[in-house]
Amino acid sequence: MKPPVARLAPSPTGILHVGNARSLMWAWLSARARKGRVYLRVEDLLPGAREHVASVLEDLVWLGLDWDPPPELSPGRASCGDFSDIAADRADFVMQSQRTDLYRGLLARLNEAGLVYPCVCTRKDIALASRAPHVEDKARAYPGTCRGRFTDEGQAFRWETARSLRQGRSPSGVALRMKAPHEGVSFRDEFRGTMRIDVATDSGDFVIRKKDQHFAYMFAVVVDDLEMGVTEVLRGDDLLECTAQQLVVYRALIEHTSARSWPGKPAALQVPQWVHVPLVLGADGRRLAKRDRSIHVRQLADSGISAPQLRAWMAKSMGLPETGDLQQLLAAWPATTLNPEAVVFTADETLGA
Structure with a gap:
């Protein structure tokens, strides 16, 4: 079996917290223990994300x-030294915000294949459609209002512009949605086993480019993983359900493009293996939030916790030996005895208080 190709993909929308750090270390150990490669991709598509890149x-x-x-020809390469003197000696990484031309070109291919369509629906429009008498009470999927409604994005924009003038507001733009397949989507997760999700019922046609022209997470990460040749995606299980939507994009891109046409020249376009690991919860039993400073990696370091201390706690929470020595953890890396349950983190526990 070939060594895996993995990625660390932090989103710098806030300061890195313990849950983020644990998932990143888990992904790193999984790949490095099998002599695999690890790429760093900063997912900074959202406005304001760039200001946190240095801290990440x-x-x-x-x-x-x-x-x-990253692969030599991958677009969006960045130097760590341009952001932080502390990280200046680390390898280059990839920034999503510098890859918009790549996303735009591949989205055009899907559009040519008739797999996406323009949408002018507002949240209010969707909510009203979901409350219609013929719609089930529990429905939360997009009802397909704009599928087949416009011939192209230009017509949709003209319609939205006319509506905005009638309502006395600025045009809100046009989104692009991916058509959800009628059949369910199946995939295997290393923790959950075989999963089957009906995208059409669960979410309906989903947004892959927003009204503000920013590309949606669902689309960008799939393009990135294909272009960088990623073979293993390890992340928190809060992203388990969106895997089916991403698989719709994977299969469309694999069917309608060839590896030779991609800038990074991947050896092949392939769907990765999925590993969705349990989350870290706070003392209240809820998932950690970046707004809680007490669980920020930076805050813990400033309060006197050492990196080996935090690594030891994270290793124990994964089901590994309680040590902060990365080489010992790589040597002990098992494939079958990892902890499948969510864990609770408190700073006092980590400090040994």
Whole structure:
């Protein structure tokens, strides 16, 4: 079996917290224990995300995690030294915000194949449609209002512009939605086994480019993983349900493009293996939130917790030996005895108080 190709994909929408750090270390250990490559991709598509890039890089350095240079021809390469002196000696990484031309070109291919369509629906429009008498009470999927409604994006924009003038507001733009298949989508997760999700019922046709022209997470990460040749995606199980939507995009891109046409020249376009790991919860039993400063990696470091201490706690929570020595953890890495349950984190526990 070939060594895996994995990625660390932090989203710098806030300061890195313990839950993020644990998932990143888990992904790193899984790949490095099998002599695999690890790429770093900063998912900074949202406005304002760039301001946290330096702190994310420095937190990864503090945790002791390294990464490999991205494929030579991959667009959006960035130098760590441009953001942080502390991380200056680390390999280059990829920034989503610098890959919009790549996303735009591949979206055009899906549009040519008739797999996407323009949508002018507002949240209010969708909510009203979901409350219609013929719609089930529990329905939360997009009802398909704009599927087949417009011949192209230009017509949709003209319609939205006319509506906005009637309502005395600025046009809100046009989104692009991916058509959901009628049949369910199946995939295997290393923790959950075989999963089957009916995208059409669960979410309906989903947005892959927003009204503000920013590309949606569902689309960008699939393009990135295909282009970078990623073979293993390890992330928190809060993203389990969106895997089916991403598979719809994977299969469409694999069917309607060829590896030779991609800038990174991947050896092949392939769907990765999925590993959705249990989350870290706070003392209240809820998933950790970036707004809680007490669980920020930076805050813990400033309060006196060392990187080996935090790594030891994270290792124990995964079902590994309680040590902060990464080489010992790589040597002990098992494939079958990892902890499948969510864990609770408190700073006092980590400090040993």
